[in-house]
Amino acid sequence: MSSTLYTSISPEKPPLLDAVQKITLALGSLGLLLMLISWAGVSLPSKGILFYSSLGLIFFGVVAYSWRTYMIQPAGIKNNGNFFSSISHRGVMAWISAILITGFYVVLYLKAEYLGLGDTENSGLVAFFDPLSQLMHGKKASQWFVYGVLYTLAIVAFGVKFIFKYRHNRYEIIRTISVMFFQLFFAFLIPEILEMLHPETATNYFGKDMKNMWPLDYDFFDSWHIQNLSKGGLLGSFFLIMGLLMIFVISPILTYKFGKRWYCSFVCGCGGLAETAGDPFRHLSDKSMKAWKIERWMIHTVLLFSFVMTIAIIYGYLGNEPDKYLLSRSTFTWLALIGLLGLSAVYFLLQTKNVEDGSKNSKYIISGVVVLAALILLFNFLAGSGNAYFLQNYGFRQAYGLWVGAVFSGIIGVGFYPIMGSRVWCRFGCPMAALLGIQQKLLSKFRITTNGSQCISCGNCSTYCEMGIDVRAYAQKGQNIVRASCVGCGVCSAVCPRGVLKLENGSSDIFCKTAEHKAIHITEDQVRMLS
Ligand code: SF4
Ligand code: SF4
Numbered sequence: 001m002s003s004t005l006y007t008s009i010s011p012e013k014p015p016l017l018d019a020v021q022k023i024t025l026a027l028g029s030l031g032l033l034l035m036l037i038s039w040a041g042v043s044l045p046s047k048g049i050l051f052y053s054s055l056g057l058i059f060f061g062v063v064a065y066s067w068r069t070y071m072i073q074p075a076g077i078k079n080n081g082n083f084f085s086s087i088s089h090r091g092v093m094a095w096i097s098a099i100l101i102t103g104f105y106v107v108l109y110l111k112a113e114y115l116g117l118g119d120t121e122n123s124g125l126v127a128f129f130d131p132l133s134q135l136m137h138g139k140k141a142s143q144w145f146v147y148g149v150l151y152t153l154a155i156v157a158f159g160v161k162f163i164f165k166y167r168h169n170r171y172e173i174i175r176t177i178s179v180m181f182f183q184l185f186f187a188f189l190i191p192e193i194l195e196m197l198h199p200e201t202a203t204n205y206f207g208k209d210m211k212n213m214w215p216l217d218y219d220f221f222d223s224w225h226i227q228n229l230s231k232g233g234l235l236g237s238f239f240l241i242m243g244l245l246m247i248f249v250i251s252p253i254l255t256y257k258f259g260k261r262w263y264c265s266f267v268c269g270c271g272g273l274a275e276t277a278g279d280p281f282r283h284l285s286d287k288s289m290k291a292w293k294i295e296r297w298m299i300h301t302v303l304l305f306s307f308v309m310t311i312a313i314i315y316g317y318l319g320n321e322p323d324k325y326l327l328s329r330s331t332f333t334w335l336a337l338i339g340l341l342g343l344s345a346v347y348f349l350l351q352t353k354n355v356e357d358g359s360k361n362s363k364y365i366i367s368g369v370v371v372l373a374a375l376i377l378l379f380n381f382l383a384g385s386g387n388a389y390f391l392q393n394y395g396f397r398q399a400y401g402l403w404v405g406a407v408f409s410g411i412i413g414v415g416f417y418p419i420m421g422s423r424v425w426c427r428f429g430c431p432m433a434a435l436l437g438i439q440q441k442l443l444s445k446f447r448i449t450t451n452g453s454q455c456i457s458c459g460n461c462s463t464y465c466e467m468g469i470d471v472r473a474y475a476q477k478g479q480n481i482v483r484a485s486c487v488g489c490g491v492c493s494a495v496c497p498r499g500v501l502k503l504e505n506g507s508s509d510i511f512c513k514t515a516e517h518k519a520i521h522i523t524e525d526q527v528r529m530l531s
Contacts, residue, residue, distance in 0.1 A: 028061020066161035102415030179272035259446025260436035261488025278422025285421035437484030452478025461492035
């Protein structure tokens with residue numbers, strides 16, 4: 001791309017790369033090539049030096065290319081050529097990338113030996129990462145170590161690119177620094193250091209990603225995990241208590257105050273990758289009504305599946321090993337029912353208008369509570385020691401781990417970025433996003449306010465909403481946006497040329513949040529309120 005300023009929003013062709021961009025792109029590609037050569041099994045001299053050079057070249061290539069692309073132009077919206085570039089508009093390059101990324105995920109999850117993972121010694125790509133793994137915890141690398149390094153590198157390098165691109169917007173800079181920080185420290189460095197300090201037990205109970213919480217972390221309530229945490233001394237107890245506090249106290253309070261963005265756009269690694277490496281694909285999200293319907297069915301089905309699986313697993317071990325746990329099955333059942341009633345009471349107390357007019361939301365809430373209570377009671381009476389409804393508890397768990405944890409979140413979720421947009425997993429499959437979304441819609445102060453009279457209907461906001469929300473439709477009506485799926489990324493606001501959209505807090509009352517703004521229409525004969 002040359003430094004020429006484009007006055008048209010739709011230039012005929014994507015701008016050409018200049019010499020600096022070509023050189024930086026070549027350096028980044030060289031780093032990637034070194035990894036591919038090692039994957040192909042070519043024996044490389046000075047493997048350690050080549051490994052660090054490869055990481056350095058990729059990082060430098062991405063950052064220097066982005067600097068040249070964005071920083072020589074004035075700050076502001078930078079989406080030139082998006083709809084004309086093969087990679088960002090479902091061209092040949094996009095399909096090739098999607099197939100390669102999907103293929104990598106299939107091998108990573110299902111056939112790690114093809115990456116070079118060995119029982120005693122690694123080869124290929126995994127062996128290429130051995131020097132760093134040896135340095136960090138004195139043993140050979142695993143496929144998850146390779147994945148962790150590449151994932152962190154992608155978020156940090158493309159995070160810098162994102163900051164250059166959206167540097168006109170303080171909110172975007174802060175939240176990008178936040179996801180880079182959480183990925184680098186909470187998902188990568190701290191777990192690796194803990195594993196180095198506690199080589200025997202660390203992986204058993206720290207897990208590899210400390211910022212994951214249930215239901216995203218679907219292992220949390222597994223008996224092996226709870227037992228390892230309770231046997232893990234001070235640190236184990238800390239992780240157990242923090243994990244429970246996050247689920248039942250901290251997350252509800254933060255979501256009430258800030259909406260689900262506190263997690264989806266500031267902490268989560270899946271969201272972090274989508275926002276940084278996935279940014280060139282955000283406009284590919286499907287905005288149709290059909291996609292919205294599919295989204296609601298799919299994401300809530302995954303959430304239900306996740307609830308059922310977790311309750312089945314908890315009943316399984318409370319029944320199997322009642323002496324090992326403080327809770328008995330019946331105590332757990334009572335606690336769960338009281339908890340459900342308590343949550344419903346809090347909701348209805350805070351949403352008195354909904355109760356009075358029996359709104360749609362209240363009906364959904366009441367139906368949801370009844371279904372969950374019935375499920376809990378059925379589990380209590382029907383579940384055997386190792387099964388639930390005649391299905392093996394861990395069969396549930398394994399099916400969930402394979403289809404939701406691996407196929408959906410990894411293979412489809414990231415592999416399909418260049419075809420379906422960057423938040424496929426967050427939008428259609430993440431149980432955490434579903435849970436936080438329900439609260440965001442029903443019991444949160446967060447909303448996007450719109451100043452409808454300023455809107456010029458350019459459609460930038462809808463185009464670049466990665467969650468497929470037709471933001472413009474709300475803006476044109478002057479109506480606040482309160483959607484369960486909104487991750488509060490703020491990009492709609494950042495790309496709006498008229499400053500129409502603001503991410504704000506206010507009353508948590510759903511009616512107050514979603515009320516359409518009225519306009520006064522004055523004619524010679526009458527004065528009318530239009531809605
Ligand atoms: S509506 Fe705006 S803040 Fe919400 S997900 Fe879409 S672009 Fe992000
Ligand atoms: S809200 Fe802003 S970005 Fe969206 S259509 Fe209106 S002017 Fe364009």
